[in-house]
Amino acid sequence: MNISQAAKLSGLSVKTVRYYADIKMVEPARNIQSGYRSYSNDDVAKLNFIGKARRFNFSIEECRELLSLYQDKNRSSKEVKKLTLAKIASIDEKLKEFHSLRDELSHLVNCCNGDDRPSCPILDELSK
Amino acid sequence: MNISQAAKLSGLSVKTVRYYADIKMVEPARNIQSGYRSYSNDDVAKLNFIGKARRFNFSIEECRELLSLYQDKNRSSKEVKKLTLAKIASIDEKLKEFHSLRDELSHLVNCCNGDDRPSCPILDELSK
């Protein structure tokens, strides 16, 4: 199938699918006449896999790792679990950051009367 | 003072401080002989301000806005509050995303025995 079909089936944009071909993550066959990329169902499955992994916040490099594990029928689940646990830990980090950020900002907003006078605790805090 | 001093006082890297000069956010005076950037206490205050705002996840463009409000003695607190509320909303968005991401991943990890056998619910889920 052509790239737009593959894109539609995998829920990715054509640009993104082409990008994944460029970086050799999913390299489709080529139609010899037209030079068009020709995607198999297998290629689409990989695109799907990558799309999901990206939505799970795995980086492209991590996706590459996962993909090779995915394609290796003899792989163990240990490595995948390790990778995923590390990912969870980094998400926890981010969560902590964002929570404290949110708390600080909402505290500041609550102190700010938000009228037309120049007094503003948010800016005051920022400039301390 | 020289750039490294300003960097130290503001808690930013020299590269970053130079970058902020390049993009005309904090433009220090110049020593005519040497061509070295010469930072005033006021410049350092601005750097501090920007550093904090960046840590609060404001973008460079938003920092520019805040900085101009900060430097405008006649500004109202309304605009700042508006900007900050919008920022909180976007943080809430991110928090929601990360929470559900975390939940999904930890669910998968709990299902995965993590041994040397190829069976792995994480990859199974990814490939669905």
Added chain:
DNA sequence: TCTTTACATTCCAGTAACTGGAGACTTTAT
């Protein structure tokens, strides 16, 4: 004073993961 060392400058390239657009070619539909 000379020299070494530390600090400064500019400019170019690279990061992550795409996205947008130009110009050219192919396929499909009318």
Added chain:
DNA sequence: ATAAAGTCTCCAGTTACTGGAATGTAAAGA
């Protein structure tokens, strides 16, 4: 036959820096 839609490659831009090379200046020690 022609027009519209799809595809190709290649280049540039995004965000907010970071790293490095080549070069110039300043400060400290012998």
